Amino acid sequence: MGDKKRQILKTKFTDLTVRSLAPGKYFDLTTPAFGIRVGKKRRTWIVMRGTDRQLISLGHYPSMTLQEARAEAKKLLATAQAPTGRVSFEEAYETFKKVHIALKKASTQRGYTHILETHYLPVLKNKRMTGINTHMLSAITDKLVDTPSELHHAQAVSRTFFRWAKRRQYITVNPLDGIQLAKPKRRKRILTDEELKKVWFASFQMAGDFPEIVRLLILMGQRRGETGALAKIYYSHNQQTVTLPGELTKNNLVHTFPVGPMASAIMHKKVQENGDGPLLFPARGPVLEGDRPFSGWSKCKKALDKITNIAPWTLHDLRRTFRSGLGRLGVRPDIAERLVNHVSSRTEMEETYDLYTYLPEMRDAMERWEAFVQSVCIDAPASLAA
Secondary structure, eight states: OHHHHHHEEEEOOOHHHHHHOOSEEEEESSSTTEEEEEOSSOEEEEEEETTTTEEEEEEEETTSOHHHHHHHHHHHHHSOOOOGGGOBHHHHHHHHHHHTGGGSOHHHHHHHHHHIIIIIHHHHTTSBGGGOOHHHHHHHHHTTTTSHHHHHHHHHHHHHHHHHHHHTTSOSSOTTTTOOOOOOOOOOOOOOHHHHHHHHHHHTTSOSSHHHHHHHHHHHOOOHHHHHTOBGGGEETTTTEEEEOTTTSTTSOOEEEEOOHHHHHHHHHHHHHTTTOSBSSBOOSOOSSSOOBOOOHHHHHHHHHHHHOOSOOOTHHHHHHHHHHHHHTTOOHHHHHHHTTOGGGSOHHHHHHOOOOOHHHHHHHHHHHHHHHIIIIIISOTTOOO
């Protein structure tokens, strides 16, 4: 017992002291109850919480820096603690939103909250965390087998949540341990020329922002979340380009690409229509915290499907149709990949030494694609074959 007590020491944490600590348990003089457990092979940030002096692991040094660990500890210590064995799913989720989801970029936050609030919260809301088992979670995901992508995301998000819950000691056993993630089926659906034309014409039979977003998805080939969240400052009418910031793109890289006259006309019109608002396609209805981007994808897509009456398709299929169409038009693969912001188009060596933007080449590709869309969707006769 005496040896154990001697190992629990207090010192002022700095990067230098943390790196040089001998094996043992230490607590920070600056942030009480925040400490680090130093073992032979790794160093683990910890927080001592509650009257029962519960130890909670935060992460490992140096992958989690001192600054990050201290910030996480302060958030945790400031959060009201329910007795561990009585924490409900809803209580755990509210804390998860504050200390984990809030650190993610906006699009990831929306993905997490959508999955947890749509599929898990309605069923598990008042369940104690310690009472949630594998059977309950499987019953939720079994309903998603017909939507492989949603199933994959639901399993991935819930796995992250329950791993976090175990670190917080809300649970002692992770009910998802040993459960293998469903592999999302790779889609290969591209729209035929006739289908693309039907979608284009159907969009003009709808009101609101959604039909113009659909036309931009056809013309620009970007992801729906990126297109729906377009802000005025991303679009340059003079240069005829769009620059998506890293916090919006999937790969966290700034993406600048040229746009053709048809796409530019849509965006310029929205800039003028939306007055002082920052977004081209803001969410409708009351907004509590600033302007939010377009929502209501599912409802609008169902309405569009009733008009188009074509084989099942997704909005992301328009991106695949765009990319495949560029190949069909003879656009160089590396230019086509740049237009859809695929990192695979550039090697690490190219990222370092080739700083040319390829904007002229990309602009030529975009103009060829718009000419193709014009010929297929606007100029072609109604009897155009697939």
